[in-house]
Structures are given as C-alpha cells and as structure tokens.
Amino acid sequence: MNKIIKFIEKMKPFFEKVASNPYLTAIRDGFVALMPVILFSSLFILVAYVPNVWGFHWPKNIETTIMKVYQFTMGMLALYMAGTVTKSLTDNKNLKLPKTNQINVISTFVAAESSLLIVAMNPVKDGINIDMLGTKGLIASFIVAFVIPNIYKFFIGRNITIKMPPQVPGNIAQAFKDMIPFAVSVGLFWIIDIVIRHIANGNLAELATILLSPLFTAANGYLGFAIIFGFIAFFWFIGVHGPSVVGPAVIAIMYNNQVENLRLFREGQHAHIALTQSTQDFVALIGGTGATFLVPYIFIFLCKSKELKAVGKASFIPTTFAVNEPLLFGAPIILNPVFIIPFIVTPILNSWVLKFFVENLGMNGFMHFLPWPTPGPIGIYMASNFAPLSLLLIAVIMILDFVIWMPFIKAYDRIKVSEERGTIESQNIVQPQSNVESNENSQVETTDTKIQYDIKDHVNVLVVCAGGGTSGILANSLNKAAKEQNIHLNATARAYGQDMDLIKDMNIVILAPQMDSMKNEMKKYTDQHNALLMTTTGKEYIALTRDGEAAIEKIYKLLSEEK
Numbered sequence: 001m002n003k004i005i006k007f008i009e010k011m012k013p014f015f016e017k018v019a020s021n022p023y024l025t026a027i028r029d030g031f032v033a034l035m036p037v038i039l040f041s042s043l044f045i046l047v048a049y050v051p052n053v054w055g056f057h058w059p060k061n062i063e064t065t066i067m068k069v070y071q072f073t074m075g076m077l078a079l080y081m082a083g084t085v086t087k088s089l090t091d092n093k094n095l096k097l098p099k100t101n102q103i104n105v106i107s108t109f110v111a112a113e114s115s116l117l118i119v120a121m122n123p124v125k126d127g128i129n130i131d132m133l134g135t136k137g138l139i140a141s142f143i144v145a146f147v148i149p150n151i152y153k154f155f156i157g158r159n160i161t162i163k164m165p166p167q168v169p170g171n172i173a174q175a176f177k178d179m180i181p182f183a184v185s186v187g188l189f190w191i192i193d194i195v196i197r198h199i200a201n202g203n204l205a206e207l208a209t210i211l212l213s214p215l216f217t218a219a220n221g222y223l224g225f226a227i228i229f230g231f232i233a234f235f236w237f238i239g240v241h242g243p244s245v246v247g248p249a250v251i252a253i254m255y256n257n258q259v260e261n262l263r264l265f266r267e268g269q270h271a272h273i274a275l276t277q278s279t280q281d282f283v284a285l286i287g288g289t290g291a292t293f294l295v296p297y298i299f300i301f302l303c304k305s306k307e308l309k310a311v312g313k314a315s316f317i318p319t320t321f322a323v324n325e326p327l328l329f330g331a332p333i334i335l336n337p338v339f340i341i342p343f344i345v346t347p348i349l350n351s352w353v354l355k356f357f358v359e360n361l362g363m364n365g366f367m368h369f370l371p372w373p374t375p376g377p378i379g380i381y382m383a384s385n386f387a388p389l390s391l392l393l394i395a396v397i398m399i400l401d402f403v404i405w406m407p408f409i410k411a412y413d414r415i416k417v418s419e420e421r422g423t424i425e426s427q428n429i430v431q432p433q434s435n436v437e438s439n440e441n442s443q444v445e446t447t448d449t450k451i452q453y454d455i456k457d458h459v460n461v462l463v464v465c466a467g468g469g470t471s472g473i474l475a476n477s478l479n480k481a482a483k484e485q486n487i488h489l490n491a492t493a494r495a496y497g498q499d500m501d502l503i504k505d506m507n508i509v510i511l512a513p514q515m516d517s518m519k520n521e522m523k524k525y526t527d528q529h530n531a532l533l534m535t536t537t538g539k540e541y542i543a544l545t546r547d548g549e550a551a552i553e554k555i556y557k558l559l560s561e562e563k
Helices: 002-019 022-033 035-054 060-071 074-094 105-120 135-157 170-200 204-219 222-237 242-266 277-284 295-302 306-320 325-330 337-360 376-383 388-425 470-484 500-505 513-528 538-546 548-562
Strands: 122-124 127-129 459-465 489-495 508-511 532-535
Touching: 002 242, 002 513, 022 035, 022 074, 022 135, 022 242, 022 513, 035 060, 035 074, 035 242, 060 074, 074 105, 074 135, 105 135, 105 170, 105 204, 135 170, 135 204, 135 242, 170 204, 204 222, 204 242, 222 242, 222 277, 222 337, 242 277, 242 513, 277 337, 277 376, 295 306, 295 388, 306 325, 306 388, 325 513, 325 538, 337 388, 376 388, 459 470, 459 500, 459 513, 459 548, 470 489, 470 538, 470 548, 500 513, 508 513, 508 548, 513 532, 532 548, 538 548
Parallel strands: 459 489, 459 508, 508 532
Antiparallel strands: 122 127
16 A cells, blocks of 8 residues: 555656646636626526425516516626636736736737637527526636637737837737737637537537537546546545546536536426535545545544544534545545555545436436535535435445544554553654644744734735635634734735735745645746745644634744845
8 A cells, every 4th residue: 555655656746747737737726716696697597496495485476577687697697607717817928928028918808708708699589698608608618718818818918919109108009919819719710600500500519518518428427527526536645636636527517517416406497417516525625625524523532542523623613614624634644555545435425426316316416506615515515405315315425434544544443542551651752744743732843933923014815725714714823813912924825826816915825735736836926926835734723724823923933044
C-alpha cells in the first residue's frame, strides 16, 4: 500500500497541473460567482412546490408569478455563465499582458453575452424562445467564454486596434480600442450561427446538447458515478482538490439534470435522473469529500486514542456542515494508506444506493438547489422535495458509511493507541510529525521571542480555500484575536475564484493547503497587486484556525521579512 501511495505522490505534479488549467478554473470560478443567483432562485422553487407535499397547490396564476423570478434567474443561467466564465478567463489572460495594455473585462463580458444570445435563442411566433439560455445552454456558454478572451488577447496583445490621438479622453479611446476584437468575436459567432442553422436546422446550443447526449447518458450510469465520485475522492486523497479537477467536466450535466428533474416533477412525472449537483453535495460527498459525515463521531465515541478523540471533537461541527479539512489534515486521512479504500469507495457506494432508490424504488431525484454546507441528511430530505423514501435513503447511507469506515478506523485506532502507549513509556511525549497536535490547545510553532507588532500599520488579509469554509474559520479567528489585542488587522475569506479583485486591496493572501495546486496561479495575482502570498501545510493551517494569535504572529513575521 505504501508503494502505491509513493507512486501516486510522484504523479501529483501532473494532477496539480490539470487542476490549475485556466479553462477548468474559469468554469469553477463562473459557478462560484453565480451561487447567489442559484440559491436565490431556489427559494422561489421551494415556495412554489414544497406545499405540494402536504396537498396544497397554488392557483396557476400565483404559481406563474412565483416562478417568474426563477425563470429570469436560474432560467438564464447559461447567459450569466457566459459572462462570469469569460471574466475569469480574461483575468487570466491579463496576467500575461503588460499592465499598460490590458484586455477590457467589461468588453469581453458583453461580447460573450451578445454572442450567446445569437447562438442560443430561437424565434417563435410571438417572440423568442429562451429555453437554451438556462442550464441546457451551459455547454454553448463555455464555448463562447473560451473563445472570446483568446480573440481579444490576439488583437490587444498585438496592438491590432483602432488607435486614437493622445488628446482623446481615455474612456473614449478604450471604446475604439475594443471595437475590432468585439466585432470579430460577435461576428464569428454570428457566422457560426448562420452555418449551423443552415446545416443542422438548429442552433449551436441545441447542437452541442445533441452531440454530447451520449456523455450525459453515460455519466448517469453506475460506471459514470464510479468514475466521477471515485476520482473526486482519489484526487483529494493525494492532496489535489478533487472537485476542482473533476467538477468542471461534469458540472453542466449535473445542473442540467437537476433542473430537468424539477421540470418532470412540475409536470407530474417521475423525476428519474440520479446524477445531480445535490447528489454530489449531500450523498457522494456527505460530510465532505470521502463521505466523512460519521467519521468524527466514530473518533469521539468509539476510539480509544486520545489523539483521535481530540481530532473528532475539533472537527465534528465543521464536518457536519461539509467542511472536513480539519478532519482530513488532522487525523490525517489525506495520504494515509489506512484510509485510501473507505475514502474512495464510500462516495461511490453512496451514489449507487441513491441511483437504486431513484430508478428502482421510484424516489424522485433531487430537484432543489441548496447551499453545499447544508448538513447531508437535511440536504437529502429537502432537495428531494421531502420525499418520504429519502428518509429511508438517509438511514441506509448512514448504516453503509458506518460499516465501511469502522474497520479501518478501528485499525488506525489500534496503531495510535500503541504509539501513545509507547511515548508514555519512553517518557518522551512528542507529537507525531504527520498529525495535528493531540490537544485542543495546540499552537503553531513560533520563535521564542514574540514579534513586536507595528499596530500603526493597518493590515488586510484575504484567506482563500476551495469553498469558503475553512477560510472563514481562519478569518474569524484572526479578526477575534486582532480585536482582543487591539491590532489593526482585518481578515476576510473567499472561495478560490470568488471576488479575486479583492486582492488589490490586500497586504497578504493566505492560501489553504487544499488549494496548493493553485499556488502558482495565485502568485501571479498577488504579484500583480503587490500582495504577499502565504502558503500553508495541512497541519499548520488547521492549527492556525484554532490559534488566531499565533496566526497573527506568523502574518506579521512574514510581512516584516518582506520589508
């Protein structure tokens, strides 16, 4: 097993390179930026259809009024996604251009949205059909978003633009500068639209959906579930954020399937599609990647090791809300040969159980979008529109996960107990190098002499992780410690790719270890805005979240060294 782990570690640089691919990153960033839209629209779905569970149905005119908000938020997701993915990719292209000759992000944003409207809308008798501007048009929105920033980079990077005299105000000169790349971008998709409508009797969005329909079907099979959720767990196990690698490849399928389930449910049909975004969030990754929802509780109540009990107590609350990094780095589970089997197998089997319930027992597939930190059992019940069978599903998954994880946890517990007994007998109580401290009062190693903070200098800190979970914990810890010590430090947290423009106002950016594969890309942003990038190991990061004072000390030490 150790040989396998060592081989996997050798492959890690390749996997990290895949995870940091700018196109995959742009898709992930685009969805992160639109989460408020997705979640807001879901509120109206819940209001419109949850009462049906108890036999109450809104009159049609009221239902139509409620659903109008959904239709122009979630129902236009592809249109919005074309803009946000384009924005992210444009930011990436600008890193490679001089600061004095940057691509206009607003111009590429508008060009992408204009182009998608051209290639995704169909005329109807009384106006236009916007069906392909929702989740069905996501593939087309990605195509548009990938092409347009490259067109702009070609023209702007080579100064193939309309140049105005120096006396012309900058905003007017910029408008003329954007005209050629804008015209080429929109013109290209206009021509593509003409050709496709002539040949295929449809638009680009419809054609992309038809061509990729075999992939949609395959992804919704048992083998597809195993590949998707197995690889998400596999990548995370070796320290590469799995959803960042696998997610962008299938996220359009999962979102489209969930919306399709809602359509089927509204029409009184069986919502039969098992592969959805909520399948990932609440079933395959219940309690975080690896389906670790029960693991902290097993540590607390069924383990004899003091260290594992301490890790369980420190991680059971965040893990319940799907923020399981304190557990993954604390046990540790990441790159721990003992846990490779349950970590990869459990998500797969969970998803297969759901698929069996949906396809063989008649349970409706998930149709409501909920925030990913929603505790898994609650998410399963609500996202299925409170389906009675979902309660049985929750029970089966809990039992299954316990049965899978328990033997491996007990084996690891015996190892840890033996280690602890040995250290006591040798009277040399030293923490294992690979693990977080066994007591909850542990702190990051610091120098013997306290650093003298210059409290006159105001320091802004941005903490970045994958989903904004652990970064929020660390930011709160920093703000609390700064307030107690009367230090002028403000910290905020974001998911990677969310509000990257904030970096220009930051003195230091702390990158969580789960985003280590993105450190080179993040370094480009911090260098561009003269901010300091601070990377962390798993053990160190979790310790910092527990000790805000030590985190502040480390920050000021790095800043003083930089000076």
